Amino acid sequence: MTTDIRIHVDxxxxxxxxxxHGITPRDLKAIxxxxxxxxxxxxxxxxxxxxxxxxxxxDKATLEHVQTKANEFRVRDYDNxxxxxxxxxxxxxxxxxxxxxxxxxNLLSKAERQGAPRLFVMDNVDPDTFAxxxxxxxxxxxxxxxxxxxxxxxxxxAQLLIVLxxxxxxxGKSALKDHLVVTVGPQDKRAKKTLLHDxxxxxxxxxxxxxxxxxxxxxxxxxxxxxxAAMLGLDLQxxxxxxxxxxxxxxxxxxxxxxxxxxxxxQFLANTQKGKAxxxxxxxxxxxxxxxxxxxxxxxxxxxKRTSLDGQNNDLFTGQTPIxxxxxxxxxxxxxLYLEGPNDKIHTILEQRNFNTTLRIPQAPSSVPGLEYLQGxxxxxxxxxxxxxxxxxxxxxxxxxxxxxxxxxxxxxxxxLLYLLExxxxxxxxxxxxxxxxxxxxxxxxxxxxxxxxERK
Amino acid sequence: MTTDIRIHVDxxxxxxxxxxHGITPRDLKAIxxxxxxxxxxxxxxxxxxxxxxxxxxxDKATLEHVQTKANEFRVRDYDNxxxxxxxxxxxxxxxxxxxxxxxxxNLLSKAERQGAPRLFVMDNVDPDTFAxxxxxxxxxxxxxxxxxxxxxxxxxxAQLLIVLxxxxxxxGKSALKDHLVVTVGPQDKRAKKTLLHDxxxxxxxxxxxxxxxxxxxxxxxxxxxxxxAAMLGLDLQxxxxxxxxxxxxxxxxxxxxxxxxxxxxxQFLANTQKGKAxxxxxxxxxxxxxxxxxxxxxxxxxxxKRTSLDGQNNDLFTGQTPIxxxxxxxxxxxxxLYLEGPNDKIHTILEQRNFNTTLRIPQAPSSVPGLEYLQGxxxxxxxxxxxxxxxxxxxxxxxxxxxxxxxxxxxxxxxxLLYLLExxxxxxxxxxxxxxxxxxxxxxxxxxxxxxxxERK
Numbered sequence: 001m002t003t004d005i006r007i008h009v010d011x012x013x014x015x016x017x018x019x020x021h022g023i024t025p026r027d028l029k030a031i032x033x034x035x036x037x038x039x040x041x042x043x044x045x046x047x048x049x050x051x052x053x054x055x056x057x058x059d060k061a062t063l064e065h066v067q068t069k070a071n072e073f074r075v076r077d078y079d080n081x082x083x084x085x086x087x088x089x090x091x092x093x094x095x096x097x098x099x100x101x102x103x104x105x106n107l108l109s110k111a112e113r114q115g116a117p118r119l120f121v122m123d124n125v126d127p128d129t130f131a132x133x134x135x136x137x138x139x140x141x142x143x144x145x146x147x148x149x150x151x152x153x154x155x156x157x158a159q160l161l162i163v164l165x166x167x168x169x170x171x172g173k174s175a176l177k178d179h180l181v182v183t184v185g186p187q188d189k190r191a192k193k194t195l196l197h198d199x200x201x202x203x204x205x206x207x208x209x210x211x212x213x214x215x216x217x218x219x220x221x222x223x224x225x226x227x228x229a230a231m232l233g234l235d236l237q238x239x240x241x242x243x244x245x246x247x248x249x250x251x252x253x254x255x256x257x258x259x260x261x262x263x264x265x266x267q268f269l270a271n272t273q274k275g276k277a278x279x280x281x282x283x284x285x286x287x288x289x290x291x292x293x294x295x296x297x298x299x300x301x302x303x304x305k306r307t308s309l310d311g312q313n314n315d316l317f318t319g320q321t322p323i324x325x326x327x328x329x330x331x332x333x334x335x336x337l338y339l340e341g342p343n344d345k346i347h348t349i350l351e352q353r354n355f356n357t358t359l360r361i362p363q364a365p366s367s368v369p370g371l372e373y374l375q376g377x378x379x380x381x382x383x384x385x386x387x388x389x390x391x392x393x394x395x396x397x398x399x400x401x402x403x404x405x406x407x408x409x410x411x412x413x414x415x416x417l418l419y420l421l422e423x424x425x426x427x428x429x430x431x432x433x434x435x436x437x438x439x440x441x442x443x444x445x446x447x448x449x450x451x452x453x454x455e456r457k
Numbered sequence: 458m459t460t461d462i463r464i465h466v467d468x469x470x471x472x473x474x475x476x477x478h479g480i481t482p483r484d485l486k487a488i489x490x491x492x493x494x495x496x497x498x499x500x501x502x503x504x505x506x507x508x509x510x511x512x513x514x515x516d517k518a519t520l521e522h523v524q525t526k527a528n529e530f531r532v533r534d535y536d537n538x539x540x541x542x543x544x545x546x547x548x549x550x551x552x553x554x555x556x557x558x559x560x561x562x563n564l565l566s567k568a569e570r571q572g573a574p575r576l577f578v579m580d581n582v583d584p585d586t587f588a589x590x591x592x593x594x595x596x597x598x599x600x601x602x603x604x605x606x607x608x609x610x611x612x613x614x615a616q617l618l619i620v621l622x623x624x625x626x627x628x629g630k631s632a633l634k635d636h637l638v639v640t641v642g643p644q645d646k647r648a649k650k651t652l653l654h655d656x657x658x659x660x661x662x663x664x665x666x667x668x669x670x671x672x673x674x675x676x677x678x679x680x681x682x683x684x685x686a687a688m689l690g691l692d693l694q695x696x697x698x699x700x701x702x703x704x705x706x707x708x709x710x711x712x713x714x715x716x717x718x719x720x721x722x723x724q725f726l727a728n729t730q731k732g733k734a735x736x737x738x739x740x741x742x743x744x745x746x747x748x749x750x751x752x753x754x755x756x757x758x759x760x761x762k763r764t765s766l767d768g769q770n771n772d773l774f775t776g777q778t779p780i781x782x783x784x785x786x787x788x789x790x791x792x793x794l795y796l797e798g799p800n801d802k803i804h805t806i807l808e809q810r811n812f813n814t815t816l817r818i819p820q821a822p823s824s825v826p827g828l829e830y831l832q833g834x835x836x837x838x839x840x841x842x843x844x845x846x847x848x849x850x851x852x853x854x855x856x857x858x859x860x861x862x863x864x865x866x867x868x869x870x871x872x873x874l875l876y877l878l879e880x881x882x883x884x885x886x887x888x889x890x891x892x893x894x895x896x897x898x899x900x901x902x903x904x905x906x907x908x909x910x911x912e913r914k
Contacts, residue, residue, distance in 0.1 A: 087789025103589035107563060124786045125843070126743040127816035127836040132560035155785060158818045158831055158839055165819040192826045202822065216789075277734055277801055278778055286583040297790035304794025319798035321735055323780050328612060329581045331902055332544025332673075333754035337761025339898035341776035344734055359584035361615045362622040365659065369649045373912035374615055379584040381910065382615055386582070389905030393898070441796035441850070445788055448846035453838065455830035 007259035012400035038430030052213035056221040057243035070230030080137040081117040085147035088216020090123040092225035149185040151194030182207035242415025260423035268431040283350035284327035292324035305434035464716035469857035495887030509670035513678040514700035527687030537594040542604035545673020547580040549682035606642040608651030639664035699872025717880035725888040740807035741784035749781035762891035
């Protein structure tokens with residue numbers, strides 16, 4: 001069985017759904033020069049180390065360092081790993097864990113978890129949730145990994161101060177080093193220390209650095225995602241190998257060979273030429289469902305921009321809205337709209353070819369009409385049949401669909417998928433003519449939040 | 458403290474964000490006659506019992522029956538309640554449970570759960586998840602509630618046959634009655650029995666009826682939602698009282714007094730006059746996050762239609778795409794797009810005024826610059842400050858925002874909210890000129906699925 005993921009775009013082409021909604025050869029031809037230029041710019045950005053995410057899988061030293069540290073902490077047998085992180089500091093870990101750990105992971109026994117800790121990702125400042133976590137995860141048997149690239153994210157600072165007080169109160173200052181790991185970006189030498197930098201130094205805490213040239217939403221393969229992954233027993237080498245395999249495919253200059261560029265081109269054209277304001281990601285697999293949230297940040301925050309790449313045009317207001325759906329569940333919720341509502345969406349179906357379990361559907365105790373087609377089949381086949389039905393119905397309704405097929409879900413295929421989507425996003429930024437690596441509007445919220453907290457100006 | 462939820466739309470008006478993106482008095486005036494006509498049609502539909510959802514809270518007999526049955530089952534001390542249901546058969550229960558039960562509910566001890574069972578909602582046919590559930594919830598201490606209005610939903614039939622085999626195999630046929638409760642619509646007398654109807658009769662199972670005049674997505678206050686709620690120890694009377702309170706407000710003919718009509722009018726105008734193709738629901742509260750999924754089905758499946766209400770126009774392709782976000786989490790993911798991307802969204806912020814917990818943010822061990830505004834404050838205040846920052850930033854960017862404020866989250870306020878959104882959707886259906894109560898496109902998927910399963914034609 002091949003371990004390569006496959007990317008299909010035929011149902012987004014005019015040959016399948018007509019030129020009003022499908023991408024024509026002429027559409028693609030028209031952006032060929034832009035694609036070439038964008039390719040060269042991305043290569044330059046990579047070579048000059050502006051876009052660090054491209055090369056993370058080659059950093060064997062970091063992989064080994066993270067693995068070594070995780071091994072040290074694993075020996076201490078924590079029941080709980082709590083991530084204090086928001087946005088790019090949490091979504092990668094959620095994605096890896098829900099794809100690669102068993103369903104109902106936190107309900108399993110320690111033996112069933114193969115000795116790995118339960119996982120809690122604190123990505124909000126809801127007081128009820130946070131207080132409940134502190135009760136469910138007593139400091140004594142919990143390892144906290146606090147993650148903030150800047151070192152001073154307000155939500156994470158608030159969480160950290162609460163955890164710090166509990167740790168000190170229950171276990172004493174000397175225990176901090178055994179319960180707190182700090183993942184933070186390099187310290188700005190010209191500025192004063194942030195909370196995370198200060199605490200790390202003051203208590204000699206273990207920790208990891210987020211590279212300066214990797215933004216939060218591209219950081220899943222830095223220690224931001226790797227340390228939690230290693231704590232959960234995931235295979236970091238296989239993650240790196242998956243990235244390397246996709247890197248090879250995504251280094252090709254032409255959309256004929258480069259699946260990331262092909263997807264970026266089609267999404268860009270669908271948005272700008274065919275009125276597809278919305279990009280739906282719909283995994284047909286529970287374990288892949290959280291990828292859609294990770295991608296939602298990647299796509300929205302990278303492309304939702306009012307300012308052009310050269311800074312000259314401040315009224316672009318560009319970007320495509322990424323939304324999340326789940327097959328088959330959302331067939332009973334969203335598909336009515338996708339099929340009969342405005343033709344304003346392009347869909348990406350994520351397919352898991354082989355599940356870990358094959359689940360037979362038994363015979364009914366009596367002959368019930370209309371069930372013949374189910375009995376003696378498998379739930380696996382039903383899932384596949386529904387997926388195909390959705391794709392075919394969307395095609396009939398002239399709605400563009402792309403597919404990404406994972407032969408199996410494991411570290412290698414998942415890393416391919418995430419790396420693919422990162423390169424796709426970087427290319428899309430170029431095509432949309434925006435900086436895919438900043439997030440200027442978020443600053444305004446920070447200022448207003450501080451004002452609302454009563455900060456003196 | 459008032460127990461009424463409050464609805465604010467001022468930030469969606471032209472006075473706040475200008476007439477290009479905000480609703481003007483003239484816009485509202487222009488649909489006054491349509492609103493009146495729609496109001497009369499809805500009143501007629503209610504009186505003639507086409508729209509059963511309006512009056513569910515008045516059905517004291519059903520409330521009492523459900524409560525009595527739940528009390529009987531509660532005594533038997535199940536560890537797990539498993540819902541076999543999809544779409545409208547599951548989303549209501551998920552919404553009620555995550556809003557009204559404590560965070561990390563399934564991880565709490567039985568004492569902490571006040572004796573109520575853990576909850577598992579099986580709303581997919583993922584073989585890995587389903588097999589994992591069967592292991593985590595052994596039949597012996599599990600009550601299964603299978604829910605399908607038609608009685609023959611393919612996904613639910615498949616789940617049920619697997620559960621049935623496990624129950625019979627482990628506990629014998631005689632135990633079925635103690636472990637399986639059937640919630641199903643009335644049997645079609647002209648058709649042959651469906652699987653659920655057949656099993657219910659064959660094994661004399663307990664169960665409940667879904668009223669024929671209530672569609673799945675409007676069924677949360679039928680036994681579909683009520684029985685699981687009662688099993689979890691929720692207060693059915695308070696749910697009914699919340700519905701009644703909102704019913705009173707939503708029976709008024711004019712948008713000046715009727716918050717459901719006001720919201721429907723603004724969403725309709727935002728969509729058709731101001732280019733807001735997308736409606737974002739963004740709760741600032743973890744426990745309210747799943748309401749957005751429930752609403753997503755309600756809004757999408759009710760309004761996403763190609764055919765007009767009178768059946769004459771088959772090319773409407775109408776509907777607004779509902780999407781889910783979570784504050785503050787998605788400030789670090791989606792807000793960049795909402796603020797600087799295309800101005801194609803209208804936002805509804807859900808506010809929880811009082812949390813159960815007040816969580817103080819302690820002082821840092823040393824003076825760290827830039828943290829002064831956090832220390833000694835509360836996480837509650839931070840949540841509120843961020844929420845206000847988001848609303849203000851959206852307003853500055855001329856993006857329409859509505860707010861719904863819950864003084865506290867409990868059965869009474871939550872029921873108000875759900876009832877409000879149901880009436881809003883019914884009114885919106887009229888304004889969009891579609892049948893808000895059917896879902897014709899879903900049928901096509903069913904046909905294709907059966908074909909893909911190899912059914913003989």
